[in-house]
Amino acid sequence: MQCGVACLAMICSYFKKDKSMNYLSEQCFATTEGVSLLAIDKVASQLGLETISGRVSVNIICNLENPCILHWNQNHFVVLYKVKKGKTFYIADPGKGLVKYNFEEFKKHWISTQSDGEEKGIAMFLEPTPAFYEKQIDEQPTEQRSFKFLFSYIKKYRKYFGQIILGLLMGSILQLILPFLTQSIVDVGIKNQNIGFIWLILLGQLMLTISRTAIDFIRRWLLLHISLRINISLVSDFFIKLLKLPMSFFDTKLMGDLMQRMGDHSRVNSFLTQQTLSIVFSLFTFSVFSIVLLSYNWLVFTIFMLGSLIYGGWLALFLRRRKVLDYELFEQQAINNNKTYEFITSMQEIKLQDCEQRRRWEWEDVQADLFNVQMKSLKLQQTQEAGSIFINELKNIVITVVAAAAVIHGQLT
The missing domain is CATH 3.90.70.10 (Cysteine proteinases)
Known part of the structure; x- marks a missing residue:
């Protein structure tokens, strides 16, 4: 608007x-x-x-x-x-x-x-x-915001985030041990026909799996505790700022727009408490397993890195288009919320003016527009996922072939 x-x-x-x-x-x-x-x-x-x-x-x-x-x-x-x-x-x-x-x-x-x-x-x-x-116009300067403003909500829970990051590191280390245990089953247990050693390794894998599961459960409880508090802080601050605004501000905003902004606080909360930690965890895991692959075979490592770069480049191609569709979806959802709110709160006026069918058609038109935007978003998402799956699976197949050839030629165990 x-x-x-x-x-x-x-x-x-x-x-x-x-x-x-x-x-x-x-x-x-x-x-x-x-x-x-x-x-x-x-x-x-x-x-x-x-x-x-x-x-x-x-x-x-x-x-x-x-x-x-x-x-x-x-x-x-x-x-x-x-x-x-x-x-x-x-x-x-x-x-x-x-x-x-x-x-x-x-x-x-x-x-x-x-x-x-x-x-x-x-x-x-x-x-x-x-x-x-x-012309010199007297106007109040606009306050510039940055990511520091968002991360200020995390500072209160540094202790909990430290525990979560520690849990992620421990989970990564436990996950790192599993490939070596699997290798020892084949290279030592099966090769020497030592069933006792195999049972010992399997027991160790079971203990590692239980430990990883316990760490993951604790991490989720901590995330629930933090995310709930951060979400309350975000929405509460939003209300505080909203109540300080002049009446003229509400003449320029639809009710659906404000409701949609409140709903989007959950996305901000998800970014702060889940996606940021997921990125840190993924980078750490990627670095660790890259070192493991390099220690085994440099060619496998090169294929893995090249495939990962192509995979990342493919995802980056869609960022701009996804941003545009995200804006479209936000706008359409705001209009939809506003129409629904008007439809429900104006029921008496609608009946008095005998315009039920017209108002219902207006609401259905908005639903059709929202469906079209969601269809475009789904098409883009499926195109991105199809390419991502193809690149990832092709990388895995090539790595499997190269690793199998290395085993045949005695370069790998």
């Missing part, structure tokens, strides 16, 4: 003069319905920007020198900041980030009418005047 304000902030930033979203939102008198092109035009003029707005053809857009604001999909504003050879259009979308479209995709989203035999869309061109750089 702040897309027009965000576009104006991007234009100001392009011309080397940053303006805060809060200030621009107040000047534009943004509401839950967003802002109009007229409101953006008035505020831009107040800032010292010269504006020209109207319906223009694609040919004019292709010759732009500075970024311009476009009316997108008849319900949204974006910034067009670059056109490459009249075929590729680079868009800064407040809801999706930096996206590029081909000619047909661009026309589909932007074109709104046809006049004089030409397809046209609405655009606003902005140029800075000397007044834009001379």
Whole structure:
């Protein structure tokens, strides 16, 4: 709902003069319905920007020198900041980030009418005047946040996190011992036909498995204790900040948006308490087993490292697209929450006005849009998983073949 304000902030930033979203939102008198092109035009003029707005053809857009604001999909504003050879259009979308479209995709989203035999869309061109750089506007500086702000919630539980990390290290060491025990069963027990030694090693493996399971149970209890407290702290701080905001803030936010932000605190909590520890554990395990592989055979180690790098590169290819879809999903879920909330709380008015069917159709339209975004997310996830599984399995097969050949030639036991 702040897309027009965000576009104006991007234009100001392009011309080397940053303006805060809060200030621009107040000047534009943004509401839950967003802002109009007229409101953006008035505020831009107040800032010292010269504006020209109207319906223009694609040919004019292709010759732009500075970024311009476009009316997108008849319900949204974006910034067009670059056109490459009249075929590729680079868009800064407040809801999706930096996206590029081909000619047909661009026309589909932007074109709104046809006049004089030409397809046209609405655009606003902005140029800075000397007044834009001379005007000094008194506005409160925006507080910059970093990951230090998030990790401040962890500091209170350093003792528990230390215990969890210690448990992870112990689990990794126990997991490291298992391959050597399996090797000794084959190389010593089976080769020498020593059944007593085999039973001893199997008993040792059983004890290691029980120890790893116990450590994992303790780690999960500690994580539950920490995650619950951190989640309460996050939501409580969110409420504290929300209650300090002026009434005008709630004129620009939908109820569903606020509810979705509260729900997203669980993702932040998961990142702090689970995913961060999982990354540390994975890096430690990766390093340990890489050393083990290198001690056995350098060729197997090289194949393992090469396969892991390709695997990581494949995942990195999808990060940007997943980020865009995540923004889309958040926006659609917020709209869905808001429609559901309105539908339930306005039941009496709906019945009095006899508009049950229309409101139900509106809710179903939102569900269809949400389903489409979820379908796109699932397709991307399946494509990523298919490539990941193929790369991982191919790496394992090649390692198995190389290791078997090394055993045949006497290079490995």
